[in-house]
Amino acid sequence: QTIPESVTEPVTITFYNYNLASAGNGADATNKMIAEFEAANPNVTVKGVPVPPQDIATRLQADLVAGQPIDLVQMPFAALGFAAENLGAVALEDIVSEAELAGHFEGMVPNGLELGKLDGKTYGLAYTFSTPVLFYNADIFREVGLDPENPPATWEALKAAGDQIKATTDYLPLATGIYGPTALDWLMQGVIASNGGAVINADRTKMTFAEPEAIEAVEMLRSLAQAGITRNLGITAQMEGMAAGNTAMYLQTSAIQGYLVKGAEDNFELRAAAMPAFGDKPVKPSNSGSALSLHSTDPAKQRAAWELMKFLTSKRGYTIITSEIGYLPLRPEIVEDPEYLGEWVKDHPLLQPNLAQLKNLAPYVPLPGPNYLQIGISMMDAMEMATFGEDDDVKATLTEAQERTQRLMP
Numbered sequence: 001q002t003i004p005e006s007v008t009e010p011v012t013i014t015f016y017n018y019n020l021a022s023a024g025n026g027a028d029a030t031n032k033m034i035a036e037f038e039a040a041n042p043n044v045t046v047k048g049v050p051v052p053p054q055d056i057a058t059r060l061q062a063d064l065v066a067g068q069p070i071d072l073v074q075m076p077f078a079a080l081g082f083a084a085e086n087l088g089a090v091a092l093e094d095i096v097s098e099a100e101l102a103g104h105f106e107g108m109v110p111n112g113l114e115l116g117k118l119d120g121k122t123y124g125l126a127y128t129f130s131t132p133v134l135f136y137n138a139d140i141f142r143e144v145g146l147d148p149e150n151p152p153a154t155w156e157a158l159k160a161a162g163d164q165i166k167a168t169t170d171y172l173p174l175a176t177g178i179y180g181p182t183a184l185d186w187l188m189q190g191v192i193a194s195n196g197g198a199v200i201n202a203d204r205t206k207m208t209f210a211e212p213e214a215i216e217a218v219e220m221l222r223s224l225a226q227a228g229i230t231r232n233l234g235i236t237a238q239m240e241g242m243a244a245g246n247t248a249m250y251l252q253t254s255a256i257q258g259y260l261v262k263g264a265e266d267n268f269e270l271r272a273a274a275m276p277a278f279g280d281k282p283v284k285p286s287n288s289g290s291a292l293s294l295h296s297t298d299p300a301k302q303r304a305a306w307e308l309m310k311f312l313t314s315k316r317g318y319t320i321i322t323s324e325i326g327y328l329p330l331r332p333e334i335v336e337d338p339e340y341l342g343e344w345v346k347d348h349p350l351l352q353p354n355l356a357q358l359k360n361l362a363p364y365v366p367l368p369g370p371n372y373l374q375i376g377i378s379m380m381d382a383m384e385m386a387t388f389g390e391d392d393d394v395k396a397t398l399t400e401a402q403e404r405t406q407r408l409m410p
């Protein structure tokens with residue numbers, strides 16, 4: 001252990017955070033957690049720095065060069081490898097004692113903790129986390145004669161439901177978070193995995209998003225777009241449409257759950273289901289979200305940042321994160337505990353499909369190397385074009401992009 005036992009002098013730490021960058025996505029809850037932490041730790045002042053997830057790596061690089069203090073970061077899983085290699089993320093094992101770490105990790109979802117490890121060390125402590133959730137408007141289902149007790153479990157069933165909604169109403173049948181600048185490939189990885197494919201091979205050396213299973217998955221999305229069941233809308237329009245009761249289904253991170261719950265209040269019945277399957281193939285939900293990475297070099301600030309990390313991922317932290325934002329509690333025991341989520345869960349069954357999907361999670365695979373973001377953007381641009389563009393030849397679009405992105409691999 002290289003950090004002091006406690007923070008004995010006043011210290012200010014920065015917390016780069018993407019939930020702070022979006023009102024619909026947890027800014028209030030994040031500020032509440034920071035305020036509670038400061039009240040309990042009077043020597044520590046936390047300066048929140050809002051940065052959208054897609055900008056985080058670039059922003060940190062610029063701030064490092066400018067000599068700005070970077071202490072704690074809500075790091076999207078996609079950027080964690082880059083953060084460890086290029087942005088000075090510190091492995092917790094190098095600064096915190098084994099006993100203290102083990103004590104804190106106790107009770108946290110092992111799948112989640114594993115995602116923050118690189119070469120066996122924890123460069124990111126699993127923090128906010130979701131699987132793809134199919135939110136749906138039970139009132140629209142009833143209005144068009146669909147059974148809200150049986151939401152579509154497969155893409156085929158979803159298409160049939162979408163056709164039914166489209167044929168008789170003006171509602172948008174389906175919005176998804178698959179595309180868009182904040183998504184990168186987190187949700188797409190789960191869609192393709194659920195059809196037996198992958199965007200990249202297991203040892204992360206070859207892009208595979210133009211293999212037959214991936215092509216078939218994108219062709220399925222294209223068929224939904226062609227039928228007018230889904231449209232290429234920005235995330236704000238999608239969230240607003242769903243929250244206002246104008247969209248029937250929304251496959252998205254549960255980070256927007258709090259926002260949708262507010263919109264649905266006194267307006268419509270919001271429910272949630274698991275991610276759809278391809279026929280009888282097993283669903284392989286991926287995870288979105290972030291880990292907390294620590295970047296301070298000063299031992300006193302490292303202790304302060306670690307204390308904040310512990311609070312954010314404590315039972316109390318996850319109670320706020322789950323009930324006020326919508327992410328999964330990575331301390332599952334609090335779900336039953338009346339002192340934490342027990343009462344809330346009774347009134348909000350929305351959490352259950354998300355929680356259940358943790359068991360068959362196919363953990364997000366980060367794209368490798370210093371060009372990870374460019375690879376991800378080029379791949380997703382091609383898939384978006386293959387889904388919504390003029391050209392029917394999905395295979396050609398994906399093959400061309402796969403060759404191009406392969407050249408950016410380390």
Ligand SMILES: O=P(O)(O)OC[C@H](O)CO
Nearest residue numbers: 053076186253255288289
């Ligand atoms: O926190 P989420 O669920 O919106 O995820 C955002 C990340 O960019 C996905 O990796």
